Amino acid sequence: MKVKKQKRHRKTVRFFSVCFGFRQPFKVLCDGTFVHHLLVNNITPADTALSNCLGAPVKLFTTRCILAELKTLGASYSHSFQAANKLTIARCDHEKRKGADACILDVIGQNNPEHFFVATQHVDLRNKLQEVPGVPLIFALRNALFLEPPSSFQHQFVKASEEKRLHMTEKDHKLLERKTGGLLENEDVAQSNDVEGLESHDPGLQAHNTRKRSTGKKLGVKDRVQFKRKKAKGPNPLSCKKKRSHENPNPSSIKESKEGDNIVRRNRRRKRPRRDKSIAGADKDSK
Known part of the structure; x- marks a missing residue:
């Protein structure tokens, strides 16, 4: 199969x-002429070919009427x-x-409920099925x-069905009006009761409440989209260094510690033994 032909068939099947x-x-519903052409x-x-x-x-499917027609055609179609x-x-469901052609048209009906591909060699039948x-x-x-x-009729049918899906029917429109009317009446009654209660306490709030009623929310729909405000968060404690203590000790304690260290160092000095002068002189005389 050529590439262009394959793409065209793929596009039609996708449609x-x-x-x-x-x-x-x-x-695939096959008639006698198509089966004979294949043989x-x-x-x-x-x-496999289909x-x-x-x-x-x-x-692959066929009908009893198609088999009966092939049987009556004689030995050439055996x-x-x-x-x-x-x-x-x-x-x-044909008793007689x-x-x-008539059998296939009855099986297909007005909208092909069984989703059959029709395989036939009859040009007139194909022209009828294109409608x-x-x-x-x-x-x-x-x-x-x-x-x-797909034929132009089939393309137009698809466009018309898509437009019907986008628009509401009269029945749906009436149901929506009933629901919205009931909701609006309940909301008006509730607001009027609230206004009467506030007027009994403070009559000066009448103008404010009437203004509020005119700008009230209908059908539970919010006037503006409300987003959560992002607040500044603290740093991650695991990524922060620990604070160092900056406390200074007392200066008197520092001096005392230094003096104690000097005393210890002095006491640890090594004392060399000194010989007496007399002993040193005696050693010289002997020499």
């Missing part, structure tokens, strides 16, 4: 999955009938057999499969 709620594995052009296995086209796992008979049968919201279409050309992009 239907986001806007209409398609989920994996995708359901003639050797596009097998069919589930999963490569959509970029996701798939489940292989197609056998291949279609192996697919999962989708419920169509209908044509494949139905939420129906992606698959067709084959020779040995290649193609996913049709």
